[in-house]
Amino acid sequence: MIEFRDVQYRVGGISILKDINLTIPDGVFAAIIGPNGAGKSTLIKLLLGMQDPSEGKILIDDSPRDSWLKHNGFGYLPQREEYDRGFPATALDIVLMGIAGRIPWGRRVGDEHRERALSIMQDTGIIDKAHSPIGNLSGGEFQRVMLSRAILSDSKYLILDEPEAGIDRHSVVSFFKLLKELNDAGKTVITVSHDLHTLNKYSNFLICLNKTLHCHDHSELIDQQLIDKTFDEHTRLIEKDY
Amino acid sequence: MPGFIIVALIGAILSGISLAVFAPYVTLRRISYMGEALSHIAFAGIAIALISGMNLTLGAWIFVSIVALLISWLSRKEKIQEANTITIFLSLSMALGIILISLSKNYAFDLSSYLFGNVLLISISEVWALGILNVLNILFILIFYKELFYLSYNPEMAKVFRIRATFIDYLFYLLLAANIVLNLKSAGIILVTAQLILPAVIAFNLASRLGWIILISAIAAVLSALIGFYLSFVFDLPTGATIVIVQASMYALSFIFKRRK
Ligand SMILES: Nc1ncnc2c1ncn2[C@@H]1O[C@H](COP(=O)(O)OP(=O)(O)OP(=O)(O)O)[C@@H](O)[C@H]1O
Numbered sequence: 001m002i003e004f005r006d007v008q009y010r011v012g013g014i015s016i017l018k019d020i021n022l023t024i025p026d027g028v029f030a031a032i033i034g035p036n037g038a039g040k041s042t043l044i045k046l047l048l049g050m051q052d053p054s055e056g057k058i059l060i061d062d063s064p065r066d067s068w069l070k071h072n073g074f075g076y077l078p079q080r081e082e083y084d085r086g087f088p089a090t091a092l093d094i095v096l097m098g099i100a101g102r103i104p105w106g107r108r109v110g111d112e113h114r115e116r117a118l119s120i121m122q123d124t125g126i127i128d129k130a131h132s133p134i135g136n137l138s139g140g141e142f143q144r145v146m147l148s149r150a151i152l153s154d155s156k157y158l159i160l161d162e163p164e165a166g167i168d169r170h171s172v173v174s175f176f177k178l179l180k181e182l183n184d185a186g187k188t189v190i191t192v193s194h195d196l197h198t199l200n201k202y203s204n205f206l207i208c209l210n211k212t213l214h215c216h217d218h219s220e221l222i223d224q225q226l227i228d229k230t231f232d233e234h235t236r237l238i239e240k241d242y
Numbered sequence: 243m244p245g246f247i248i249v250a251l252i253g254a255i256l257s258g259i260s261l262a263v264f265a266p267y268v269t270l271r272r273i274s275y276m277g278e279a280l281s282h283i284a285f286a287g288i289a290i291a292l293i294s295g296m297n298l299t300l301g302a303w304i305f306v307s308i309v310a311l312l313i314s315w316l317s318r319k320e321k322i323q324e325a326n327t328i329t330i331f332l333s334l335s336m337a338l339g340i341i342l343i344s345l346s347k348n349y350a351f352d353l354s355s356y357l358f359g360n361v362l363l364i365s366i367s368e369v370w371a372l373g374i375l376n377v378l379n380i381l382f383i384l385i386f387y388k389e390l391f392y393l394s395y396n397p398e399m400a401k402v403f404r405i406r407a408t409f410i411d412y413l414f415y416l417l418l419a420a421n422i423v424l425n426l427k428s429a430g431i432i433l434v435t436a437q438l439i440l441p442a443v444i445a446f447n448l449a450s451r452l453g454w455i456i457l458i459s460a461i462a463a464v465l466s467a468l469i470g471f472y473l474s475f476v477f478d479l480p481t482g483a484t485i486v487i488v489q490a491s492m493y494a495l496s497f498i499f500k501r502r503k
């Protein structure tokens with residue numbers, strides 16, 4: 001279970017996230033929606049420990065975030081990953097990053113890890129490129145690599161920041177089906193997405209965010225009114241700010 | 243061959259290898275300016291050691307280590323313009339070093355030997371120190387191979403996937419500092435900087451797996467030390483500078499064999 005308690009996040013006096021009170025129960029397929037700049041990625045980075053809240057608390061499985069992170073990790077797919085195209089790594093190497101933290105020092109990645117990584121890459125449809133240098137991958141291909149890595153990390157939480165970005169229309173559905181399978185197998189999935197149409201079918205917990213929360217609940221259907229409210233607020237913010 | 247030349251040759255080879263195994267990481271992490279910066283900063287350390295009567299190498303190592311750890315910590319804490327900060331540190335330390343040395347009125351101290359280095363002046367105990375350093379370097383890389391790989395790929399993501407990047411980053415900078423300081427006397431500031439880049443870029447042209455890249459980098463360093471030594475004697479040239487010219491020529495040659503990517 002993930003809880004945000006009165007979380008505020010400010011950068012240089014500017015409020016980016018405000019009054020976030022949120023409980024995400026285990027086992028849900030949660031979708032975070034909101035317009036560009038709403039703070040979706042920031043919310044995720046706070047959860048992952050990549051940034052610290054200015055105020056408030058984040059609890060994971062009833063422990064404070066930092067103490068939970070000492071013994072556990074998240075499966076994470078970032079919205080953007082900075083890397084050097086000339087870096088001497090193959091797609092498989094990057095997927096194996098998901099498990100490297102659990103292999104003791106001095107030990108190499110074993111065949112059993114490699115096999116598991118390859119079987120996940122089969123599921124995400126990137127097995128053909130397993131031995132390609134990362135510099136040769138397209139955006140959508142790299143996205144599949146990052147999804148494989150998140151899955152390989154074997155966390156009970158899968159946190160995905162726009163996983164469908166760069167994925168062709170046809171594959172988006174199989175992407176979400178795969179996530180749903182993982183969810184059915186017991187993983188809590190939390191995904192940021194702009195694909196409201198597809199989300200509607202798979203997600204069962206909606207988080208509407210636009211600097212502050214507009215909804216966070218089990219909802220079988222995405223409510224058009226809530227969406228309007230989430231996205232309208234943004235329009236008003238723009239008018240106010242500029 | 244006179245004994246001191248054999249000692250110098252072994253010293254040049256060990257010095258080359260020690261910098262060459264770090265060079266691929268330095269290049270991949272885009273911190274090749276650290277070689278130049280830390281060797282300039284070492285200069286201030288040497289000056290402080292000179293004034294306080296400490297062992298020069300030890301004094302420089304302590305000083306450079308502190309600064310290196312500070313840079314590592316700062317760059318993780320703040321998303322600062324790392325290169326800018328370091329350039330400020332660099333000029334400041336260099337100025338400090340020059341002032342301190344001039345104040346100490348220690349005319350016996352040969353400043354130019356630290357700028358340009360002289361491998362022929364290397365002592366047997368320094369060769370031993372380089373040997374031990376090489377063992378430490380190789381152990382470090384073997385033990386933390388996968389951690390260093392992912393740390394170089396992307397430190398932020400390495401942390402998310404629970405790779406203990408911070409601790410290893412500190413060790414990395416401590417060893418890098420030791421490598422720079424111990425090589426300063428034989429190679430000098432300018433050659434240390436070159437040897438932290440050239441062997442790696444040669445290797446990047448020839449291989450695509452990190453393990454091979456490190457090995458080829460080390461081999462390139464050994465070859466250039468041997469060839470450079472030989473040429474410097476035949477044509478009576480300064481040894482360190484000749485080694486760098488050989489490395490640069492090898493780099494040009496490596497483009498012929500560059501793997502098509
Ligand atoms: N380090 C930072 N410094 C200043 N402002 C920041 C920083 N990080 C994020 N912001 C601001 O915070 C707001 C939220 O950013 P965030 O990336 O979380 O949005 P998002 O909802 O993920 O948007 P998108 O849909 O475009 O990915 C933006 O207005 C952004 O400019």
Ligand SMILES: [Mg+2]
Binds near residue numbers: 041042161
């Ligand atoms: Mg975002």
